[in-house]
Amino acid sequence: MKRTIFQSIxxxxxxxxxxxxxxxxxxxxxxxxxxxxxxIIDVGMAGDGNLPYIIKMGIILVVMAMLALIFGAVAGRLAAQAGAGFAKNLRHDIFYKIQDFSFHNIDHFSTSGLVTRMTTDITNVQMAYMMTIRLMARAPIMIILSLIMTLTINAQIALILLITIPILGGILIFIAKKAHPHFIKVFDEYDVLNNSVQENVNASRVVKAYVREDYEIEKFHGISKVVFNLFTKAEKIVAWNSPVMQFTMYAVVLLMVLIGGKSIIFQTMETGELTSVIVYALQILMSLMMVSFVFVMIMIAEASADRIKEVLNEVPEMQNQPNAQKTVKNGDIDFDHVDFSYAGEGGNLSLKDVNLHIKSGQTIGIIGGTGSAKSTLVQLVPRLYDVTKGSVKVGGVDVREYDLEALRDQVSMVLQKNVLFTGTIYDNIRWGDENASNEEVQRVCKLAQADGFVQEFPRGYQTKIVQGGNNVSGGQKQRLCIARALLKKPKILILDDSTSAVDTKTDALIRKAFREEIPNTTKIIIAQRISSIEDADQIIVMDDGKINGIGTSEELLKTNEIYREVYLSQVKGGEDDEK
Structure with a gap:
């Protein structure tokens, strides 16, 4: 395993x-x-027997056995604590590392891949580490001491063991190395398997709506069969361990009995000595089996350690500068000749030469077709991604010069994919401010038009949100996420198509609350509905990563073809429907 991993001990x-x-x-x-x-055999039982000697040596034997038991139990307990603690620290380190990742860093790993690393891979490393500090210390010492004791009793038998140990060790290492590539492939397939399960659970409503259960089951079985086949190939190779060991063990014992029997006949060896030599030989061979077992575990853990190391060695794309700015002056936003590519320098540009100035307290609407880079534009404000070229300034300061926590504390963003966490409604809203009182939570829910439906729940704000927020509707989820963002009391509030699931009346009430309650907060609203942004101070029309037009609704109706087309299709279309 790697030095990076061992730092977590x-x-x-x-x-x-x-x-x-x-x-x-x-x-x-x-x-x-x-x-x-x-x-006891050679002295105590020789001749007529020496009972006092047998009792004395028997007591010593019992004490030794008890001490061996106690030492083994303590060693097992300490090894278990070390292994479990090592795994706990690894999970901590990986999880904390992920928290520092930018979206770009997270894009390097699949969600299922990160979950597999924090579960299966860490368990493999934990078991290998625990077995290593026990068995890898035990086996070499046992082999060396047993060999020395055998050598003092009978050099000829010791020579057999000296020849057997390297041959058997080489065979076992060969078996382990042959199995290793198959174990490496297994973990990649585990990622695919976990991803399949995750997708199926998250999209269970879609699966049932389209009656695709059989297809999903067949897909799961296909991936599961690949994992089964890889494990079977590896285990078929590893299965040779036991028969090779058994064959070697019995062959060596037979040779020892043959040599020892002749020595006893010629009175150059005692019966008790032969017994002890056989025990020592078995201890050596069992120790070799332990080494091979641990070696296989280490080979499996090596693959897991490499995957864990990938996460721990990933350098967060965004890091605070030494003297990072910790105060956001106001909600002014400036885009200065901004280019952006998700692939970085040299990649296809999602944003192209964007120039934009937003005054603090303004309400800005953004509209554009699918793929016009509306979401990309606003994600640069809280520095979820860094610009490829140019600069984005908030409060007159380049966002790269801010402390990340300080910047994001002042920029509340409600993303397209609204996420609620397992817990009560109070717990979810308090993500905006963990110290907020119940009254403050209820106040922002009223602003977001969420208080009404929350009060209708039997337990009100103590209602439990299940995983993913699946026990509330899309519109309810959106309003709770808006309330959570408002609780931060931000200088900039960004709504990325976050009122699409609410009716136009509720949408209008939310915008009215924004105007009256947070007039000094800069509000950026991405919307597909003209009615959601029609009364904005400025409306930005995005097309193919560029600003196609900017102005009020009246101005854009006169000057911008894209806006006029959308406006007429929605407003005039709505009027025709009414007629």
Whole structure:
């Protein structure tokens, strides 16, 4: 695993160091136990038997076994704490890292990919780390000490083990390496699998409306089968571990019995010594099996660690300057020869040479066809993206010179995709100001025309919003999101097509509340309906990433063909419908 990942161990270094120490103590006891057993057989039971000696050595044997048990239990507990703590810190670090990501950074990773990294990948790393600090400390020491003890008893048998260990180790490493590529592919397919589940759950209403359950089930089974096949290929290779170990173990034991039997006949070796040598050999072989098991886990965790490292090493595109401005003077907005491309320098431009000045307190309407870059334009104000060329200024200061938190605190934005979080209505509105009183929450809900329907709920403002806000309508969700934005008391309020799901009367009441209650706040309203922006101080007409026209509704009707066409299609069309 990578050095970047290990930085997340932090306060669990103590447990990570102590666990192997107690493992070493456990191994020492386990290595001495066969020696004591040999003495009981060869000395205590020789001839007529020596009962006091057997009792004495038996007590020592029991004490050693108890100590081995205690040391093992403590080592297991410390390793579990270290592994769980390591995983907790990794989740913390990844989650906090994501919070600093710009939209551009987030675009590098799929949502399902980030979820897989924070769940499956971290679990793999946690298990590998926990097993490593236990078994990787245990196995080498056990092999070395058991080999030394075997060498003191019978050099010929020790030589067999010396030959067997590297051969068996090489075979097991070969098996693990063959399986590794298949495990790497599995995690990419996990992302696809999680994405399929996420899409299906989020779009469950659409799936049911179009009666596409069978199609979704078939799609899920297809991806699931790919994951199954990859795992099966890997496990078929790894499955050779056990038979190879068993064959080697029994072959070595048979050779040891053959050599040991001859030594006992020629009285160069005692029966108890042969017993202890067999135990030592089994300990060595079992330790090799543990090493191979951990090695496979490390190979799996290596793939997961690489994926985690991608997130931790991602450099946030937007970072505060050393002396960042922390006060937004007013709601003035200036676009100075702004070009913008989602692909960065050299990419296709979404915005082209945009020049614009908005005075603080003005109400600005933005209209344009699909793909005209209306949303792109307003997303540059709170610095959700950075300009490719030119500059955007708020309060006379380039947005790149502001502290990000200070800037976004003064720019409230209600996005096209309205999002509510699991919790009460009070909790959701207080995202705008966590310290707001109940009265303040209710006041902004009245401004957003949300108080009426909230009061109709049996529990009022204590009503629970389910995941994604699926227990409120689209229009209700929009009004709650507007109330949340108003609670911030921003200098700039941006509504990105955020009243599309409310009726025209409610829309008019919301705009009236804006004029009367927040006259000094700069209000930018993106809308498809002319009626939503008709009374704005200035209306901006967007077309193909450029400003096609700007002025009042009356001025644009005379000078701008796009606006006139939309106006006539909506207003005149509405009049014809009434007739």
């Amino acid at each position: 932090r306060e669990y270094k103590k447990q990570s160091i102590l666990a192997p120490v107690f493992v070493v103590l456990e191994v020492l006891m386990e290595v001495l136990i066969p020696l004591q057993m040999a003495k």
